[in-house]
């Protein structure tokens with residue numbers, strides 16, 4: 001079990017055709033599940049249609065099953081929830097992280113000189129440069145000021161002002177909606193995420 005913050009992303013939401021339609025934070029997942037608006041899946045993909053069946057029954061839990069702690073009780077939270085509705089997943093409408101959002105994550109601070117800059121002076125920086133076939137997505141991007149971006153050029157690996165190797169920015173767990181965005185994805189989500197790639 002793992003105690004989580006209410007805003008932490010814990011749960012993949014599936015539509016009635018078992019396709020992923022989004023991610024939920026612990027609070028939203030719990031409230032919807034507790035009020036029987038969504039069904040929960042346990043480790044063995046057993047479906048629990050009501051929260052009573054889950055909390056009074058014996059779901060098979062992960063070792064790191066997310067738990068919300070209230071004053072009187074701990075509440076486990078399913079890591080996969082399903083709606084009986086027909087939400088449709090639109091790959092083209094899938095959220096891409098904007099430059100603005102990336103700047104907000106690093107608090108408008110250049111990741112090389114570690115100084116704050118106005119939004120207009122900040123740029124997307126490729127860790128592995130595009131000319132060396134570096135990916136053009138969040139797994140290979142950080143934020144730097146124009147001056148540092150120019151200085152770095154195509155050098156890789158690159159070290160910041162403190163001598164630390166330059167790495168992609170870490171997406172906080174509170175940043176929802178980006179399935180497949182990286183570290184925060186749970187193992188059991190992958191079989192559903194694959195359905196996206198193949199669809």
Ligand SMILES: [Zn+2]
Pocket residue numbers: 110111112113114115144145146147148149
């Ligand atoms: Zn800089």
